[in-house]
Amino acid sequence: MSTRNILIHPDARLKKVCDPVSEVSPEMRSLAEDMLETMYDAPGVGLAAPQVGVLSRVFVMDCSGKDEAGDPMVLFNPEITWTSEEMNTHEEGCLSIPDIYEDVTRPALVRMSFLDMDGKLREKEFGGLWATCAQHELDHLDGRLFIDYLSALKRSMITSKMKKLKRSRA
Numbered sequence: 001m002s003t004r005n006i007l008i009h010p011d012a013r014l015k016k017v018c019d020p021v022s023e024v025s026p027e028m029r030s031l032a033e034d035m036l037e038t039m040y041d042a043p044g045v046g047l048a049a050p051q052v053g054v055l056s057r058v059f060v061m062d063c064s065g066k067d068e069a070g071d072p073m074v075l076f077n078p079e080i081t082w083t084s085e086e087m088n089t090h091e092e093g094c095l096s097i098p099d100i101y102e103d104v105t106r107p108a109l110v111r112m113s114f115l116d117m118d119g120k121l122r123e124k125e126f127g128g129l130w131a132t133c134a135q136h137e138l139d140h141l142d143g144r145l146f147i148d149y150l151s152a153l154k155r156s157m158i159t160s161k162m163k164k165l166k167r168s169r170a
């Protein structure tokens, strides 16, 4: 297992629609393990493959609380099968947009189908931070960032900040 470099917005790879995973192969499992290590190291509660430059439909997350046992999840080819009518507003962050946190409103509960690490088809319902994070990560696989839900003015101010950050890191 190793950590991978996290891309910072703006980057063309973060705007692409990712390709379905044709098989949960050893290479795909190794990618998922690296993504979990990268997420815990950052630290964050989620990470999608395009954030490490891989344009495949897989994300990882672990939204377990500080006092709970870890609960790492890997979702290949995730799809939303149901969303609640009830909405929830949660402050979101993104490892590709460091140190920026903004409120985003999304369905409070979601059900997703996905392939697990054994390539087995599963369906699971998420609520609370898990639901927010799962939708945020699925957006990454469709080339959408949480700042796309903000006003054009806010988005452009954040993008300018990120360009400056990237110049200072180069």
Ligand code: K1U
Binding pocket: 043, 044, 045, 046, 047, 048, 091, 092, 093, 094, 095, 096, 132, 133, 136, 137
């Ligand atoms: O996709 C990402 O960039 C990861 C992102 C996930 C996320 C967080 C909050 C709401 C929606 C989606 C993050 O993990 S940002 C960092 C973060 O939330 C965090 C950092 C340290 C401890 C706990 C959380």
Ligand code: ZN
Binding pocket: 093, 094, 095, 096, 136, 140
């Ligand atoms: Zn993100």
